[in-house]
Amino acid sequence: MKNILISGINGYLGSSLAKKLSGKYSIVGLEKSTDNLFRIQNCGFKVFDTTGGVPLHVFSEEKIDCVIHTATLYGRNNETEQELFESNLRLPFNLLLNAIEYKCPLFINTDTVLNRYMSAYAMSKCQFSDWLMFMSKKIKVVNIQLEHFYGPDGPETNFITSLTRRLLDNEKEIKLTKGEQERDFIFISDVVDAYETVIDNIGKLDNNYSNFQVATNERIQLKELILLLKSYTGSTSYLNFGAVPYRENELMKSTADNSGLLALGWKPRVNIRDGLKMMCNK
16 A cells, blocks of 8 residues: 545644654545645645545546545534535545545545434434445445544634633633533544554455444543643633533433454553643643
8 A cells, every 4th residue: 555545634634644644655635625725734745626526637646545534524614414415425425436436445434423313414424434335345445433532733613622722711701511421532643543553454354344433432521521621721711511501412421432443453542631731731
């Protein structure tokens, strides 16, 4: 394996993967716009625009050995169901078809652990994973389901990133839910290591379709996490727990099973407390 194509290469996950894997592989990227590739400036990656769809010459000219699909639309900015469908189902499906047509041997997909009926985002992601399983007779597929990941320089739409900034800014009041939800948060470097472990061990995966869940298997209640983050930042903000109602279909306890990755030699190295401290530069 020499050439890896990463969709969403300027995203938080995509750029982190590109920088880590570039030491071993030649990296090519896809982005919906190449106007402001701020996360990969001066990295020297060749990036193609997907405004008009997946450009076919990427596969014919670059001889792609592996696709890592990370591009996604979460629906956090009031995007319509149509926009979510186009971004999370139609575009990756076309990418998959192109990979098959040009005999790319491996397609690694980034999926969610959320139940498909929780949101339009989750539905679109799960529908694509269904297609991947169906099409795996034509291409080797690895589906990677991610728990909530975070890390320094994450996007403002990320819960921990946004909350850290608000605490550091000492906002007078931060309105929150009761915080009884239990979540499994995993640090970005551990997520990247999981992808690298899969690629390094791809010869050990006998089936044409494999599924891995990336998690620490250690849940923390949101209220405890928020209080830890306030302590680490030294913030004077007032945390108004219970001021925000739970969302419809709120997930109260996330669950995942990382045993498949553990069997390949991967393990999470950053616990939540150390990770939160790094978010605060402490």
